[in-house]
Amino acid sequence: MARILLTGGAGFIGSHTAVALLGRGHDVVLADNFSNASRSVPARLKDITGVDCPVHEVDIRNTQAMQAVLAGGAFDAVIHFAALKAVGESEANPLLYFDVNVAGTLSLLTAMRHAGIGRIVFSSSATVYGAPEHCPIAEAAPLHATNIYGRTKLIMEDMIGDLVRTGMLSTAFLLRYFNPVGAHPSGLIGEDPRGVPANLMPYLCQVAAGQRDCLTVFGDDYPTPDGTGVRDYLHVMDLAEAHCAAVEVALGTYGTHAVNLGTGTGYSVLDLLHTFERATGLAIPYRIGPRRPGDAPSCYADPTLAKAMLGWTAKRTLHDMCQDSWHWQSLSAKARQAAEHGGSQAPTTAGAQLLA
Ligand SMILES: NC(=O)c1ccc[n+]([C@@H]2O[C@H](COP(=O)([O-])OP(=O)(O)OC[C@H]3O[C@@H](n4cnc5c(N)ncnc54)[C@H](O)[C@@H]3O)[C@@H](O)[C@H]2O)c1
Structure with missing residues (x-):
């Protein structure tokens, strides 16, 4: 069983992934600044799983604070969800997106290096394919940013890939999500957008x-x-289960792997x-x-690689x-x-x- 830090772990996808990881017996710790999550999420996770997850209220851009979280944790891997994700907002406020997404990831990676943690599972997005020429989209399709949000995802993918290539990280999964929707069947956690929903x-x-x-x-x-x-709509619990598979495969593999997560329909x-x-x-x-x-x-995705590498397919x-x-x-x-x-x-x- 692994011990895993989830940045952005109180958010939509992070909280469902916490449920799935706890269900498989992993130790889960959440790090979130609650800028887009309710403070009731940890208690709701306990209602669903019976487990009290430790929670650090921390901003990933605060490298010292992240070092303190990681240094004391004996983590096997980090799943990095924390980010801003609204395309329109990213075009209106690019500096904010470069700061939270890119500088935040740099800060996290610096703290991981300090703590000697070499495995990361990263929340990427199908947005890295820009306006796709063909569907289904395979991982080898051309990458292209059509907005600032997408640009930050491409930069973060490149940064992480370079750190694996140069040996600072041993393993990275770049998980390119298509359209996550749905909620845990308990109805206790789900997507709770602030303001007018963009999705x-x-x-x-x-x-x-x-x-x-x-x-x-x-x-x-x-x-x-x-x-x-x-x-390509994908149930968030299927997506959560894909993260369990990615972490478990990451523990025994090396290198950078970009993998589409979608149903293929x-x-x-x-x-x-x-x-x-x-x-x-x-x-x-x-x-x-x-x-x-x-x-x-x-x-919509070509999900063949996810099945081959992770043994995962969407079921819902x-x-x-x-x-x-x-x-x-x-x-x-x-x-x-x-x-x-x-x-x-x-x-x-x-x-x-x-x-x-
Ligand atoms: N939901 C989607 O449709 C979708 C699609 C593709 C990719 N993604 C990516 O998946 C990841 C998770 O998305 P989500 O839908 O769960 O979003 P979300 O907003 O629900 O979760 C993100 C979490 O990160 C936290 N956070 C934001 N900035 C932070 C900071 N500086 N320090 C610490 N915590 C911070 C927020 O409070 C929130 O809990 C993001 O990286 C997003 O870009 C999401």
């Missing part, structure tokens, strides 16, 4: 919960079966919307808007993703309403209409 599933859930009026579908004239954009916006309606029994109001600049028509269906996302969203909406009504019984009607 489709959280927006859809907020429309279903009555927090927003209507979903805008950006473009219905793409060269796809129904004209709407096609993406593309679904359109309307496929997702109608599956969500079937899974929840709710009708979702939507309208068609113009295309968003920079959106690719289709983007689009229906599971919708059901679990909604379960999480409806429980947290009820908790919010109860808090607003001074702890009184939360109303049970959702904002979207029940399907006949």
Whole structure:
């Protein structure tokens, strides 16, 4: 069993990965500055797993603090989730993204060197493929940044790869996620975006919960079966299990390995919307808007390498993703309403209409 530090471990993907790692008997320690996570996450992890994970409230850019966390920990590996991830925000504030993502990673790597930790599993993204020429996308496809967020992921991949090449690190997995959605089936943890969600599933859930009026579908004239954009949606618990496999393989291997994590199947916006309606029994109001600049028509993974290297394939269906996302969203909406009504019984009607 390994002892693993999760930077950004209280966030969406980090918290689900903590559950999966604990379920496999690993020791997990979280490091997070809670800039995009609730302080209730560690207690919720305990409710799900029965394990009290140690938590360090720390900013990865604080190298001394990270050295203190790592030096005392006897860690076998680090899984590095901590980052900012909103494409629009990255274009509006590039310095912030270079600071948190790139300088933050440099700081973490410096602290890892100080502590003699040589294995890292890094949260990369399908965004490193830019506007892909062909689908499914294999790891050998050309890399290209179309925005600052993507640029930071490419820089971080290169930095980590160079440190493996020059011997400072022994092993790195660069995990390129496609579109993680869903939530733990308990409904206790899930994606909790602050402000207006930039991604489709959280927006859809907020429309279903009555927090927003209507979903805008950006473009219905793409060269796809129904004209709407096609993406590779992946259940976050499948993604979490891929991290367990990557850490376990990393303990016995050397070198840098870039690996796609997706199902290999593309679904359109309307496929997702109608599956969500079937899974929840709710009708979702939507309208068609113009295309968003920079959106690719289709983007889905070739997951062959993940199966070969990690023995991993995604198991959960689009229906599971919708059901679990909604379960999480409806429980947290009820908790919010109860808090607003001074702890009184939360109303049970959702904002979207029940399907006949
Ligand atoms: N969710 C996606 O759709 C997606 C897709 C591809 C890649 N990724 C990558 O996966 C990783 C995790 O994403 P997520 O969806 O769980 O995001 P998230 O925002 O839920 O989690 C990131 C966590 O990092 C923490 N954090 C941010 N800056 C920090 C700092 N300076 N110091 C310490 N902690 C800090 C946040 O508080 C949060 O808990 C990110 O690197 C993201 O770029 C996410």
